[in-house]
Amino acid sequence: xxxxxxxxxxxxxxxxxxxxxxxxxxxxxxxxxxxxxxxxxxxxxxxxxxxxxxxxxxxxxxxxxxxxxxxxxxxxxxxxxxxxxxxxxxxxxxxxxxxxxxxxxxxxxxxxxxxxxxxxxxxxxxxxxxxxxxxxxxxxxxxxxxxxxxxxxxxxxxxxxxxxxxxxxxxxxxxxxxxxxxxxxxxxxxxxxxxxxxxxxxxxxxx
Amino acid sequence: xxxxxxxxxxxxxxxxxxxxxxxxxxxxxxxxxxxxxxxxxxxxxxxxxxxxxxxxxxxxxxxxxxxxxxxxxxxxxxxxxxxxxxxxxxxxxxxxxxxxxxxxxxxxxxxxxxxxxxxxxxxxxxxxxxxxxxxxxxxxxxxxxxxxxxxxxxxxxxxxxxxxxxxxxxxxxxxxxxxxxxxxxxxxxxxxxxxxxxxxxxxxxxxxxxxxxxxxxxxxxxxxxxxxxxxxxxxxxxxxxxxxxxxxxxxxxxxxxxxxxxxxxxxxxxxxxxxxxxxxxxxxxxxxxxxxxxxxxxxxxxxxxxxxxxxxxxxxxxxxxxxxxxxxxxxxxxxxxxxxxxxxxxxxxxxxxxxxxxxxxxxxxxxxxxxxxxxxxxxx
Numbered sequence: 001x002x003x004x005x006x007x008x009x010x011x012x013x014x015x016x017x018x019x020x021x022x023x024x025x026x027x028x029x030x031x032x033x034x035x036x037x038x039x040x041x042x043x044x045x046x047x048x049x050x051x052x053x054x055x056x057x058x059x060x061x062x063x064x065x066x067x068x069x070x071x072x073x074x075x076x077x078x079x080x081x082x083x084x085x086x087x088x089x090x091x092x093x094x095x096x097x098x099x100x101x102x103x104x105x106x107x108x109x110x111x112x113x114x115x116x117x118x119x120x121x122x123x124x125x126x127x128x129x130x131x132x133x134x135x136x137x138x139x140x141x142x143x144x145x146x147x148x149x150x151x152x153x154x155x156x157x158x159x160x161x162x163x164x165x166x167x168x169x170x171x172x173x174x175x176x177x178x179x180x181x182x183x184x185x186x187x188x189x190x191x192x193x194x195x196x197x198x199x200x201x202x203x204x205x206x207x
Numbered sequence: 208x209x210x211x212x213x214x215x216x217x218x219x220x221x222x223x224x225x226x227x228x229x230x231x232x233x234x235x236x237x238x239x240x241x242x243x244x245x246x247x248x249x250x251x252x253x254x255x256x257x258x259x260x261x262x263x264x265x266x267x268x269x270x271x272x273x274x275x276x277x278x279x280x281x282x283x284x285x286x287x288x289x290x291x292x293x294x295x296x297x298x299x300x301x302x303x304x305x306x307x308x309x310x311x312x313x314x315x316x317x318x319x320x321x322x323x324x325x326x327x328x329x330x331x332x333x334x335x336x337x338x339x340x341x342x343x344x345x346x347x348x349x350x351x352x353x354x355x356x357x358x359x360x361x362x363x364x365x366x367x368x369x370x371x372x373x374x375x376x377x378x379x380x381x382x383x384x385x386x387x388x389x390x391x392x393x394x395x396x397x398x399x400x401x402x403x404x405x406x407x408x409x410x411x412x413x414x415x416x417x418x419x420x421x422x423x424x425x426x427x428x429x430x431x432x433x434x435x436x437x438x439x440x441x442x443x444x445x446x447x448x449x450x451x452x453x454x455x456x457x458x459x460x461x462x463x464x465x466x467x468x469x470x471x472x473x474x475x476x477x478x479x480x481x482x483x484x485x486x487x488x489x490x491x492x493x494x495x496x497x498x499x500x501x502x503x504x505x506x507x508x509x510x511x512x513x514x515x516x517x518x519x520x521x522x523x524x525x526x527x528x529x530x531x532x533x534x535x536x537x538x539x540x541x542x543x544x545x546x547x548x549x550x551x552x553x554x555x556x557x558x559x560x561x562x563x564x565x566x567x568x569x570x571x572x573x574x575x576x577x578x579x580x581x582x583x584x585x586x587x
Contacts, residue, residue: 043391048391053389054387078499078576080574
């Protein structure tokens with residue numbers, strides 16, 4: 001009896017009910033912060049289960065940094081991403097290291113200001129760092145530009161929901177800067193036009 | 208599967224859940240020294256404890272931290288410290304003092320790669336035997352292992368409850384993955400949580416015999432300053448707390464230390480099982496690896512292997528009864544660990560030839576993946 005129940009569970013999981021995102025870059029780029037805000041927004045504003053984990057070196061800056069988000073309809077067992085549906089690479093090293101893990105129909109998003117060589121023509125290149133520098137005036141917020149793009153691409157949670165969490169999490173005095181960066185990321189994706197992407201179910205608006 | 212959104216839904220990190228659990232259990236004293244990956248526990252408690260009238264002290268090192276929580280507990284506070292492998296080593300001497308003086312306290316060890324400074328930001332499970340046998344001398348100890356954020360909350364409360372009920376230090380083993388993973392949790396309402404406080408003496412101070420045996424083997428504990436004057440020492444002591452050399456008193460004392468934990472086996476030895484009823488092969492896992500194992504069991508069942516999972520929540524006293532049941536039922540068990548085989552050795556010890564015990568060890572700083580476990584399950 002239990003076995004049959006298990007098979008049913010697995011079928012549910014094989015659908016889009018488990019959605020995995022991986023963000024990679026170098027320490028200090030704020031990748032984990034971006035992942036944390038995104039995951040918290042999904043947890044707060046939808047009914048889905050979400051699990052965010054991370055991996056980084058002992059250095060304060062530099063070294064490889066990775067953050068992963070798993071979104072699921074049911075409680076999450078394995079907390080890490082095995083076959084990401086979306087990979088966001090904030091530098092060349094992350095792109096090279098993690099591309100092979102990406103699902104065949106998965107989306108690769110790269111910071112085109114830092115990644116010169118993309119392994120596939122099906123990638124989406126957005127110059128996060130350049131946008132942060134030119135439009136906000138600080139490269140520091142490239143992660144928030146990326147967060148904006150991530151929100152727009154996955155459609156797992158509404159941009160409003162993410163922005164609310166974002167504004168509550170960032171230090172006082174940097175709110176405007178972060179908001180601007182986040183919105184710049186959203187409009188950068190909108191400029192790309194119709195992308196026809198696979199996405200995790202409908203967005204639940206609860207704001 | 209969509210469920211009603213409840214007000215008790217939070218998005219927490221394992222370390223944050225430990226803090227919430229500790230505060231819910233009534234912890235009012237924390238002394239510690241920051242160390243990755245346990246620092247968040249200190250960081251958050253330094254803010255939260257003063258808000259509830261508690262005390263937070265950042266000590267000069269982990270030796271002193273352990274000393275401070277023992278002192279606070281003797282003065283009546285529920286106390287805790289949190290550290291990782293290197294700090295846990297420094298705590299061992301005083302941990303023995305807490306065992307022999309029967310001082311309730313909770314030590315959270317968020318395991319990282321070792322030995323020494325090792326891999327500060329990577330998960331490992333190398334401190335299992337240190338938790339059991341790290342301090343010198345023959346002693347009983349309670350060691351729990353958390354595997355999810357939800358667990359971290361619930362087991363921290365359990366750790367305090369066991370510490371108070373049995374007057375013993377309790378070690379809660381977490382690891383980097385559990386500690387730093389953030390996830391959606393539902394915390395039960397406060398009134399549904401059972402909190403245990405130590406039993407205070409009910410007799411007048413002049414009648415109080417601080418270490419006198421009773422049916423539970425756990426003497427009532429007076430707080431320093433309550434008017435019950437008694438002697439606390441790391442030497443083996445008689446019922447009044449003074450050092451003794453008399454063999455009859457020594458034996459009675461040591462036996463009571465063990466007996467009080469043995470009598471609580473039913474409650475203390477906690478396990479969780481998953482699809483174990485009809486299992487022919489089983490995974491015995493704990494900590495973050497149990498999460499990979501759960502997924503691996505589902506994957507293996509998809510491939511026609513009757514797999515199951517026995518998750519050890521309590522590592523010591525080793526939940527022998529439950530493990531033996533699984534060993535009798537299955538033709539093989541797999542023990543995946545982030546060390547060279549510390550619990551698998553315990554499993555082999557109780558196995559006594561009942562079935563095949565296989566190890567799966569990972570030491571490269573990564574978490575064992577469900578695929579690794581599943582392929583082993585297909586092979587055995």
